[in-house]
Amino acid sequence: MDHPKNERTLVVVKPDGIQRALIGEIMKRYERIGLKLIALKMFVPTEKMIEEHYLLDSEWKKNVGEKAISSYVKKGETPPSSDPIEVGNLVVGRLKKYMTSGPVIAMVWEGAHAVELVRKITGGTEPRSAGVGTIRGDFVVDSYQMADGADRAIRNLIHASGSVPEAEKEIPHWFGKAEIMKYSVPHEATLYDADIKSILG
Ligand code: ADP
Ligand code: MG
DSSP, X not given: OXXXXXXXXXXXXXXXXXXXXXXXXXXXXXXXXXXXXXXXXXXXXXXXXHHHHHTSSTTHHHHHHHHHHHHHHHTTOOOSOSOHHHHHHHHHHHHHHHHTSSOEEEEEEESTTHHHHHHHHHOOSSTTTSOTTSHHHHHXXXXXXXXHHTTSOOOOSEEEOSSHHHHHHHHHHHOOGGGSOOOOOTHXXXXXXXXXXXXXX
16 A cells, blocks of 8 residues: 555635635645645636536535535524435535636645545535634635525535545546656655654754
8 A cells, every 4th residue: 555645635725715815824724734735726617527526426416415404403404405415416506606606726735644634624514613723614604504595505615525535536537647746845754754863963
């Protein structure tokens, strides 16, 4: 198996993240934990690209519906539909509109536990319930209720791969092989080498 330091994850700063001028703030969070940026580009995605991206995982549509429904139930509110697939279909349509509304920045970050750590720093899907200290918890206010009321996607600034298999499918969907850099930075030795050498000369 590859060394764990080679784990990779896809991050996309969504159109609202760019409109809110949060690009630097978002990148800083992933960079300062020790992850390495190995690919980056800015462009306006097509609807086809977004639909394909969210349907890379055949379970996603059902999961997204279940997540929305359980968030309503937890707050004692009534979901717009009790069928997770129906909610999932709605969300795909809304995401196509949201994600193609302006430029996005797509990135690949690499490092130990990259997928899990990026999700932790990013926070839960719904900003209303995302943890304090996370990007979605600290920088935006949206909720399932507001998004459904306006028939739009939840504005939560960022996409981040949800699991290692998801990342492995998403990265080649967004980046060609030649766009992904292979390079080292000195602090990787401090993060990953079994012995820290040469500090005292
Ligand atoms: P995450 O981005 O946290 O992995 P999901 O994969 O479950 O979340 O959903 C993808 C994106 O779809 C979310 O980030 C959000 O922008 C949007 N979304 C999810 N559920 C809903 C919903 N019920 N209504 C509107 N938008 C939603
Ligand atoms: Mg997801």
